[in-house]
Amino acid sequence: MTTKVPFSYCEINFGLLKNSSLSSIISNDYKNSRIIVFADENTYDLCLEYLFESCPIINHADVVVFPLGEENKIIEVAHQILDALSNFKLKRNDLIINLGGGIVTDMGGFISSIYKRGIKFINIPTTLLGMVDASIGGKTGINLGSYKNQIGSFIHPISIYIDSFFLKSLPQNEIINGYAEIIKHALISDAKSWFDLSNKLEKNIQPDNKLILKSITYKTSIVERDPLEMGLRKILNFGHTFGHAIEGFFVDKMNVSHGFCVCLGICAESYLSFKRGNISKDEYLQIENAINRIIDFIPFDKEAINEIYELMKQDKKNKGDQVLSCLLIKIGECQYDKDISEAEVMDAMYHLNLLAGTN
Numbered sequence: 224m225t226t227k228v229p230f231s232y233c234e235i236n237f238g239l240l241k242n243s244s245l246s247s248i249i250s251n252d253y254k255n256s257r258i259i260v261f262a263d264e265n266t267y268d269l270c271l272e273y274l275f276e277s278c279p280i281i282n283h284a285d286v287v288v289f290p291l292g293e294e295n296k297i298i299e300v301a302h303q304i305l306d307a308l309s310n311f312k313l314k315r316n317d318l319i320i321n322l323g324g325g326i327v328t329d330m331g332g333f334i335s336s337i338y339k340r341g342i343k344f345i346n347i348p349t350t351l352l353g354m355v356d357a358s359i360g361g362k363t364g365i366n367l368g369s370y371k372n373q374i375g376s377f378i379h380p381i382s383i384y385i386d387s388f389f390l391k392s393l394p395q396n397e398i399i400n401g402y403a404e405i406i407k408h409a410l411i412s413d414a415k416s417w418f419d420l421s422n423k424l425e426k427n428i429q430p431d432n433k434l435i436l437k438s439i440t441y442k443t444s445i446v447e448r449d450p451l452e453m454g455l456r457k458i459l460n461f462g463h464t465f466g467h468a469i470e471g472f473f474v475d476k477m478n479v480s481h482g483f484c485v486c487l488g489i490c491a492e493s494y495l496s497f498k499r500g501n502i503s504k505d506e507y508l509q510i511e512n513a514i515n516r517i518i519d520f521i522p523f524d525k526e527a528i529n530e531i532y533e534l535m536k537q538d539k540k541n542k543g544d545q546v547l548s549c550l551l552i553k554i555g556e557c558q559y560d561k562d563i564s565e566a567e568v569m570d571a572m573y574h575l576n577l578l579a580g581t582n
């Protein structure tokens with residue numbers, strides 16, 4: 224059984240790949256096309272065989288392997304891959320399949336959107352974060368130095384196949400990373416979802432198909448109403464003003480994941496929501512404690528905090544000199560484009576630093 228998630232921009236299938244429409248799409252629409260699978264070093268080893276077994280019609284596909292890590296989500300690597308596509312003599316009626324986490328779907332989607340002014344692609348997310356967030360919604364992107372996703376496009380794949388089989392090989396820390404976006408979706412959409420989820424959060428939490436489907440459905444409902452992020456969709460950036468700046472700060476220093484940084488960002492932005500009186504201290508502490516149960520907070524010195532603030536000032540969501548962030552106005556509801564001051568950023572970052580002592 225596969226479930227089709229209602230979404231007007233592309234088909235989203237949730238269920239076993241072998242029972243999905245993938246094989247029939249290929250045999251009907253891409254019978255004479257060349258197929259390229261984009262993978263990374265891990266999904267090449269751990270996910271490709273299952274894809275080929277589930278959909279034997281594509282086992283003649285060529286595979287391009289991306290180097291691992293956020294530091295490789297850059298124009299230089301994209302350029303090498305575009306050269307490889309050109310060497311394959313890929314045509315506009317050929318097809319790309321992105322098999323991987325958010326890095327593969329972000330960069331693979333971006334490359335697909337610019338190669339020969341756009342070639343069709345399919346997303347098959349293999350991380351929890353990719354399944355509930357990155358593969359869906361039509362945002363593609365690569366980083367520019369320490370600035371996250373500064374180059375990119377809005378483009379949807381022709382279809383997305385979400386098969387939780389892939390999560391069997393996913394390390395536990397990557398499951399936690401995926402929960403960062405599930406936490407975000409719960410906190411900004413529905414107090415009951417957040418309260419239910421917050422009680423379950425712990426370091427060895429397992430993926431939950433119902434929760435995955437709920438998160439996907441929430442994201443598609445927002446994208447449906449504001450596909451190009453002119454307004455409402457900005458709420459999906461909750462946790463990401465701090466999160467992206469922290470991730471950018473670490474990108475050339477140490478390996479920290481997107482999900483980990485989003486967890487820190489959710490804490491910081493919830494803390495400011497509490498400081499502004501939007502949520503109570505107890506509500507804030509519930510968020511902080513839940514996140515503290517799944518990640519280990521890390522210290523930030525003064526220099527790091529100043530650098531993170533400088534990165535925040537370059538966030539692409541800002542207007543003029545203002546740093547704009549999302550803040551909760553209550554549990555289950557969020558406002559975007561909230562101007563936050565330098566003093567508030569410092570306060571939140573020093574608070575995160577203090578939390579490192581509570582692990």
Ligand SMILES: NC(=O)c1ccc[n+]([C@@H]2O[C@H](COP(=O)([O-])OP(=O)(O)OC[C@H]3O[C@@H](n4cnc5c(N)ncnc54)[C@H](O)[C@@H]3O)[C@@H](O)[C@H]2O)c1
Nearest residue numbers: 265324325326327349350352353356357362389392393481
């Ligand atoms: N476009 C969007 O809307 C959007 C939304 C959220 C995040 N993102 C982007 O997504 C990226 C983070 O995505 P991510 O957390 O999936 O990171 P990722 O793509 O780096 O994957 C995390 C790790 O898991 C490995 N992996 C993937 N699938 C696996 C599997 N099935 N078994 C074992 N290992 C596997 C990968 O090789 C990698 O080492 C960031 O660059 C972020 O900016 C984009």
